Each structure stands twice: as C-alpha cells, then as structure tokens.
Amino acid sequence: PPTLNPTTNEPPTPPTDHRTLAQTQDLFLTSPYSPGSPLFLPNGSSIFNKLQSFLRAQYPQFGFKEVVTPTIYKKSLWELSGHWENYAKDMFEVKGRGFTGQTENAEPGQDEEFGLKPMNCPGHCLIFASKQRSYRDLPIRYADFSALHRNEISGALSGLTRVRRFHQDDAHIFCRPSQILDEIKRTLDFVGMVYDTFSLGPYKLLLSTRPEKNFIGSIADWDKAESQLKTALSASGREWSINEGDGAFYGPKIDIILRDSNGKEHQTATIQLDFQLPQRFQLSYQAPPEDLEAASTSTEDTTLEAGSARPVIIHRAILGSLERFMALLIEHYAGSYPFWLSPRQLVILSLNQDPAVLAHVEKLQAQLSGANASTLPNGLPAPLPLDRTNVIVDIDTSARSLGKKLRDAKKGGWNFIAVVGPNEVASESLKLEIAGQPESTKAQAMRVLEDALGRDVDGRK
Amino acid sequence: PPTLNPTTNEPPTPPTDHRTLAQTQDLFLTSPYSPGSPLFLPNGSSIFNKLQSFLRAQYPQFGFKEVVTPTIYKKSLWELSGHWENYAKDMFEVKGRGFTGQTENAEPGQDEEFGLKPMNCPGHCLIFASKQRSYRDLPIRYADFSALHRNEISGALSGLTRVRRFHQDDAHIFCRPSQILDEIKRTLDFVGMVYDTFSLGPYKLLLSTRPEKNFIGSIADWDKAESQLKTALSASGREWSINEGDGAFYGPKIDIILRDSNGKEHQTATIQLDFQLPQRFQLSYQAPPEDLEAASTSTEDTTLEAGSARPVIIHRAILGSLERFMALLIEHYAGSYPFWLSPRQLVILSLNQDPAVLAHVEKLQAQLSGANASTLPNGLPAPLPLDRTNVIVDIDTSARSLGKKLRDAKKGGWNFIAVVGPNEVASESLKLEIAGQPESTKAQAMRVLEDALGRDVDGRK
Numbered sequence A, B: 001p002p003t004l005n006p007t008t009n010e011p012p013t014p015p016t017d018h019r020t021l022a023q024t025q026d027l028f029l030t031s032p033y034s035p036g037s038p039l040f041l042p043n044g045s046s047i048f049n050k051l052q053s054f055l056r057a058q059y060p061q062f063g064f065k066e067v068v069t070p071t072i073y074k075k076s077l078w079e080l081s082g083h084w085e086n087y088a089k090d091m092f093e094v095k096g097r098g099f100t101g102q103t104e105n106a107e108p109g110q111d112e113e114f115g116l117k118p119m120n121c122p123g124h125c126l127i128f129a130s131k132q133r134s135y136r137d138l139p140i141r142y143a144d145f146s147a148l149h150r151n152e153i154s155g156a157l158s159g160l161t162r163v164r165r166f167h168q169d170d171a172h173i174f175c176r177p178s179q180i181l182d183e184i185k186r187t188l189d190f191v192g193m194v195y196d197t198f199s200l201g202p203y204k205l206l207l208s209t210r211p212e213k214n215f216i217g218s219i220a221d222w223d224k225a226e227s228q229l230k231t232a233l234s235a236s237g238r239e240w241s242i243n244e245g246d247g248a249f250y251g252p253k254i255d256i257i258l259r260d261s262n263g264k265e266h267q268t269a270t271i272q273l274d275f276q277l278p279q280r281f282q283l284s285y286q287a288p289p290e291d292l293e294a295a296s297t298s299t300e301d302t303t304l305e306a307g308s309a310r311p312v313i314i315h316r317a318i319l320g321s322l323e324r325f326m327a328l329l330i331e332h333y334a335g336s337y338p339f340w341l342s343p344r345q346l347v348i349l350s351l352n353q354d355p356a357v358l359a360h361v362e363k364l365q366a367q368l369s370g371a372n373a374s375t376l377p378n379g380l381p382a383p384l385p386l387d388r389t390n391v392i393v394d395i396d397t398s399a400r401s402l403g404k405k406l407r408d409a410k411k412g413g414w415n416f417i418a419v420v421g422p423n424e425v426a427s428e429s430l431k432l433e434i435a436g437q438p439e440s441t442k443a444q445a446m447r448v449l450e451d452a453l454g455r456d457v458d459g460r461k
C-alpha cells in the first residue's frame, strides 16, 4: 500500500474521514427525506460511473454477462428464496394500488405485497430457470449493478459506509460442482487484479467451512467443494486461513479482508457458495451422459429428474458495496484520485479578466470536455462517438488573484492546473502547472489531453 | 423513415410485435413475481446499456451532468412536491421496520412511510437547493437514469410498452426565465440529432399553452415563456402546431410525436416547463444586479428574498422511457440492429468438428470479445482499458450441417456470420459471410473487427 510518510519512520497520519473529503469535493449529499440513500452529485456520480465502467470493461475476459433486473418482487418470490422467513425484518415492504391481501383463492403473486430487493440472487435464478440448460452451457455468469435496499436502523446510518440504498458489483455464477475450482481461481484472480489497480492491499483470505450441525447437502459434497476452495486459495499465493465451522448452513465462503494504510481492516469482497438456492428454485441442467453428476449431486434431493443435475451457485462481489468501496477509496487516495478515476482532472485558471483570455479559457474547456461538437450539413450537432476521450474540465475565471486561484485549485485536488494568459491566447495553448503527480500519470494525462484537443497542448500543432 | 418495400407500391408490412422479436433474440423476460418489471437478459441489457452510453457520450456537448439519486423518499417529500396529493394512487408505498405512523409530535421524515419514486424531479430539486446559486451558475442541468416505478393496473401491462418499472433518459434544467429560448433550442437540436441517429421520423412538435383557468404564475410570465417556445419551434425547421390551452397548470410543454413506418404515432420525448416546483421547493438564485428578474419573476410569489429570483425548471427526456423506446427500436429495425447497437454482432460457425477447427473458433471468439487478456508479471490478468473495442461474438460449434447453422444464424439477426474450416485454421483467419448489410456498416464493422483482432481478418497480418 502507498505509505503516507515514505521517507520517515513516523506512523502514518490517520486518513481524513470520507464525509469531510466528500464535502470539499462535492461528491454526495445526504437528506432527511431519504436517510441512508446518498444523493451523488456530479463529481460523485462520475467516480461511481467510472467504477462501474471499469468493472464492465473487465467482464468479457471473466465471462460475465450483464443483466438488468426488477427492483421489487412479490412476497411469494421471497418466500421461495427463503428471504421472507430469514431476512424480512431487513427488507422494505412495498404495496401498490389494489393491495388488500384478501383475495380469496389467490394465485401466488396475485393481490400480494412486494419486497424491495436486498439481493439480486432470486432474480438471477428466475433467469437461469427460464430456459433448459445443458452441462455444455455452464458456467453461466450473470452480473448486475442494480440498486439494493436494506432497512438498517436510522441510528446506524453514516455517509457511504452504513447506508440503506447501495449498489454491488454483484454476480452469480451457475456452475457444475466440478467447475468450482476453476471459477474460484478466476474470481481470486479478478480480485487481485482489481485491488492492484487501486493499489489496495495487502489483504488476506478467510475460508469459512461447514458448520457442525444444521447444514444442507451431503458431507461428501461439502468436502469436495471445500477441497476445491483450498486448492484455489493455495494457488492464489496470498495469505489465507480457515474459520473452521463458520460457513453458512447453505455453503462455505471466502471473505477478503483488506488492511488499509492505517492498519484498519475492511471486509470487502465475498465469494459465497450456495447449495440451497438451486434446490429452492429447482434449478437443473442436463447432465453429461458419461458423468455421474446427476446421481451424486445430492442424495436427499429427490425432486431432481433422472439425467438432470443441480448447479452450484457462487455469489460473488469484487468491490462489494460500491458505496462503501468509494468511501474506502476516498480515504485511501485522500482526495487525490488517479487521473482516469478523478472527477477533477483539470482546472483552467484565467490570468486576468481580458475578454480574449476568458474566451480562450472557454474554448479550451469546450474542446477538452467534448462540448464543441461539429455541425452536420442539416444544421444539427454531430453525435459524439461512444469511445470519445473527454476530459473533465472546470474553469476559474473569477476576478481574484492568480495566487488565490492556484491555492484553491491545489486544495480542491485537481490532477492538473492550467493557466491561460495573453501568451497562451497568442499561441492557442495552455500552460500546465503539474504538481504532485507521478510521472506515469503525467504522461498518461498528456496523451488524454492531446487526444481530446487533437493537437499538442503547448501550441505546436 | 426506411420504407419496408422500397421497390413496390404495396403498403408496408406491419412490423412484427416487439415481444415476438424479443423472444427470438433473447432480449427480456417477464415474470409473475414482478409484473410490469421486465428482466433484461444479456442481449437486452446490451442494447439497454448502449442506449445509456450513447446518451452519456452526448451529455458533455449539451452541458448535462449526471447525478445518482435515491429510489425511495419519505411521504413528506412527496407532499412538498405535490405528488402525494395528485399522484399517490400511481405510486407504490414503502414501509420499513419500525414504521407505525404514530410517533407523537414527529418531525417531518420521522416514523414515516416512503414512496417509491415515479419521477426524479424532487431529488434534483434537493440537489439544486443544497447550495447557494448565483445567476452565473445557471443553467444547471442534471441528468439521471434511475429506475422509476408507477403502479399501472396489472391488466394494462404489456412487454416493454406498458410497464411498472422503467428508466428515463431524464434531465432537469434549472435556468433563468430569459434562458428558456436557448435551452429549448438546444433541446430540440438534441432531439433531432438522436432521432436522426436511429433513422426515426418524421416527427411533429406540439406546443401546449396556458390553460384558461387555474394556472399558476402571472400571465406575463406565461406569455414570455410561450413566445420563447414558439421562436425555438420555428427555428427548428420542423412541423409544429399548437394545442391551445392544453398545457399543465404549472407550465407550457412541447410533445414530440413520432410517426413510425406503419403510420402509427408515438409520443416519445417531452419538454415540460415548470413554474410550480421551484416555488414549492423555494428554489432561488442570486439575481444579477442590473436585472429586474428578481422583481418580475412572480408578483404573487411573496416568499422570495430581495435580490433573489426563482429559476424555471425544464423537465426533458429525449428517448422518454428507455423501455418503450427499445420496443419501438426493436420493431423499427425488425431485429436487425445497426452494428454498434446490436447484441448479435458476429456469430462464428465451425465447418466441422475437427478439434483444430473448434480451437480456432474459440480462439477467435476470445480475441474479438476481449476474453484473451494478457498476463502481468505477477501472474494476474492485465486489466482491460475502459475504451477497448470489444465485439459481441457468439459461436455455433454444434455437429449440425453448415447449411442449417447458416440458416439459423440468418434468422437470428447476427450482423455478421463467419465460417471457420481447415483453410481458416491454416491462414489464422475467418471467412466473413456478409449479407444484407449496407456498405457503410460493412466498412465500420471491418474496422471494429480488425481493431479488436489487432490485424486483418483475412489472415494478412
């Protein structure tokens, strides 16, 4: 992890609370009208969307397909999934017009209340179950960025860390029992890649195994699954340990425990195996003919047709709650984000109030940020391509002194500060004040700026 | 609009219903567990996300900033906004743990039920109100892709056109009364650009003006606003007409009425002025000193401080409901999407079952789709850049005859079909079967394929 005081032996300064930094940088608001549901301002939304885009960009190489699923489901679905029995007090209950709960001989789903979803799994099970699946189709991996709601008590709510509404980089892997090892290996690779990208770590991996009593599935199934998890953990090359008997009754899990630069531990990613949900939703696939999967899946599982087998579900999230992960990143970077993630990439300061200077500042902002579209023959602006490089550009053209503007810009955490005066108007350029940025960031940012500008930043064409 | 039978005088064939096409192409499901809330499958999610990305890519040039806002707000917010009085029967009501509605002397927001949001406007008003605003900050434009819920009766629900859960490309522009003309012009330009991109149209614009009675605001304010709307409409060069007196009590509006190739009319985009919500939320900005805005905004508006003025809010959506717009696009393109929007860009068919052929098919799929990341020195896969060009590639390596596979691939609406046999294994290439694609699409797609592959598709390096 980046040491905060690299040249001394002093203990690192505790990070500024994310709520304080968020206020300085206009990241989000909270409101008494929706406690625990942060309102992301443009800067916070920019980080939030970049995190989603980053994960989306990785999904093809890990075989995840994104789905978009409902926010509310009828009580009967939550009864099927077991959430109504075990989780109802943490769920918000939703009622629509015409709800009475009193329709006689009602079909499941008719005249019924809804639950606001706390998890995506039941919806993904409905999608899996919507089609006949063969062993050749597996693993099937669904990713989902839906908003989730959990009814935390209001006293516990705080910033982005204890919320009622949040988003996970959630996914469910439906796989054959024999595919667990490979899927866990890939998931641990994904975790490693993502945490390296943000220079987060070190982290340790914690395996929770079969509880003594009241577990579902056969001991043989648990043993096979746990042995695959252990193999994957050893292959990861990371520190890992076992929490014997601490698994959920429906499957073993791996928790990722991140240690921040202040020594504080955060539980972020989770990889949870699930033998139960596939049973509850009667999920199955056509087993391979040469294989005994169908018979061996579970001896107590009598509802399975001959030739069919139950998939295992792996619930996994790499960042976990995007909101909580953002809180962690805000403190980790202390408000100075890497260029690609930053909501404050560049601020252009005017040297004075000369109209030519102000006009050049605005022209540069328009060029860099993508506001200067060309016009088509029909007089309409041309659509910008989906992969256009835009720079997030703020400007300060106030009448204050350059010194004051520079000081505010530095305090505000912009990656780059540019000054425009009469010289820059004459050379059609901008003067970059680069401070406190690593060389690699500088080079990358210059490329992005020149891409967006279509020429060198210093006035050479 | 594209004529379906360009060389004859026969009337065009009515389009296939979007629900039928969606089934053929695996776009979405509906479920009795959440009536009116479509579950988008990977192919449908891909179109859905591309529509969002397309709009996001345009936002910089039109000055919109994205925000991410709550799903539920307490009843007191909906009372403030007026929705509880006028809209409650269309809203879902949400209750959490501890709700009784009986807390004595409760503060607003305490022990209260929530409403599931049917619109984003109140949330955006909270954001506007969170800071002191000056006339120099205006216009402020917030865009929001949040899921919205409206409690339609279950008998009315159908596919993507009549739903309970939907997403709008919603935005609210907070501007000075004198900025209405410019904002409406820009919005009409945005509409024109987007509809041209999808080859949709022609459309007509319909202005609804001040009702005879029970309107809010002064007649002078309405007259000024309507005259700006008329100027913008005339400048658009489109067909437009007036629905005299048909405006809402809180402001005039412009509806965009799209005529599809079958002559059917669709109301998609809306631009709605609002004099009321800024009053209800007590929104204000510091008026310019030389200006009389502060005094002239509204004579009946006595709560405004001296020197302050009320902004006008413009509610606007270009696509309207993304779900309904998708239904329209599915029928408009009859399942054959432009390459960039298509969830079925390429399918690779194996000529036979030779292991070398099958391996080459899978290698090509991995290269084109982004599944073949390079490995870093630490053994982890390298993160893919956010702007990498990926192609959506399906494969058919079944043992069926090539003729059958080709027929299914054509029926399935893939933009490009490639065949791989021993020749292609030898030349490390793929053979594209290009049928029914316009030349411009072919050229664009070849560029994308070669970008993703890092070389020519026909085996030349």
Ligand SMILES: [Zn+2]
Pocket: A119, A120, A121, A172, A315, A316
């Ligand atoms: Zn889950």
Ligand SMILES: [Zn+2]
Pocket: B119, B120, B121, B172, B315, B316
């Ligand atoms: Zn609105």
